[in-house]
Amino acid sequence: MKNRLQGKNVIITGASGGIGAEMARLAARQGANLVLLARSVDKLQSLKTELEQSYKVSIIVRSLDVANTDAITDVFTEVMAEMGHVDILVNNAGFGVFRHAHEANLDEIKAMFEVNVIGLMACTSLVLLSMRRRGSGHIINIASQAGKIATPKSSVYSATKHAVLGYTNSLRMELREVGIFVTAVNPGPIATNFFEIADEQGTYVKNIKSFMLKPEYVAKQVVERMMTNTREINLPRWMNAGSVIYALFPRMFERIGRRAFNQK
Template sequence: MKTALVTGASSGIGYAFAQTLAERGYNLVLVARSQDKLEQLANNLQSSHNITTEVIPQDLTATNAAQNLFNIVTSKEMNIDLLINNAGFGDYGVFADSSLDKQLEMIQLNITSLTALTHLFLSPMREKGTGGIINISSIAGFQPLPYMSIYAATKAFVLSFSEAIWAENRDAGITVTCVCPGPTETEFFKVANFPDSAVASAQQNYTSPEAVVKAALEAFDKQQANVVTGGLPNQLIVNIPRFLPRETLVSAVAQQFRPHQ
């Protein structure tokens, strides 16, 4: 049986990945900050799908957290066949007025830990000549996003980075797929401190975490470099900006996302 490691597995898209991969017969390594939620999920999946699960509580915003996680997995002699880099968060507001510590934590989680985990688990995959990595980006990664400037920039990194290593590793038996969801029915907007009006607008275009995971795994099975989930509206969001002057685009997005006084 293959083994998948899922970060941010206690809720949202990570939770849906864990459920779907368990249905596919994967053994699971579940990673998040909340040990109680992970253990409940692990117990449910073990009893329902006859798989083995390993729970590793880890705060990936911490320095060296990725290396610590890799060391734990290695010490338990677990071979990871599929890495799901799902953990991440956003923050809404004017950059100059935002908490610097929170912005740096976002970079640490969304970029630094993702990059470190990719590097650490990719090396043994290359040695075996098989494996896969799914990195979660966002449709926000396709254009600058005023009032979510750091979040969009981190997701642009994930998209660019993932596509590059997809090309580097496709002939080595390893698939790398970057998943770019739009608004998804998770706790993202609550954690990001979005105003109620913006949340209400986003809810009109919500995709379920299960639908995101289904599209992600279909793209991964086809060895695609990336997939934009959520149908035609999100395809328009990521493709129309290519035909607009960048200042026009950013000004329009700023008008849409500007906080109400």
């Protein structure tokens, strides 16, 4: 694993905290050079200082709001010129808001699609030609179990993650013959500040706290599979089993799981 990431160039969006920051720590430990992107440049600079004190790797940080496609073009063009090429792109930036469909306003809906879907696609498009020319690379899209199992109060967020999975699956088939790996990461709830926005009332976190994944664990599962031909990373496994049952028996699953689905 160390040899696999040694000297590789890795871009991580949403790298200022949560699994983004943890992936950065693990990748740097294995000798990867990093481009860390997020809106909070102060947090990125702090992470850069921490990693440079521990590892002999190159780290570039840039402030980036992936809802701004013009900014994505500018930042990616700049960092690609500086680092030469990218081996791994981790599309990690994203957010959600849990509301009933009739309560979601259009600005909120647009913002979730701009960040979770359009931003992800824009970042990917800017590394694809370079990867195709080199015949090597790995695109890792952080999706969600919400992209497989829709639940109440997640209509918009779930729609964005269904879109991410559709895009990822198509991309994988396009790139299969040119040596580029494409992986979808589908975690369940993770104990990060994601829920400070998504779950304003704290009800959902309170109800599922004992089931929440640790960001360090999720990051480890992703980094261990960098530059490997991994189709999906589904966490936890029991939740993914539920998505399989849902695909086969949707009506029964929705009826039996109604109480659990309404914990938001």
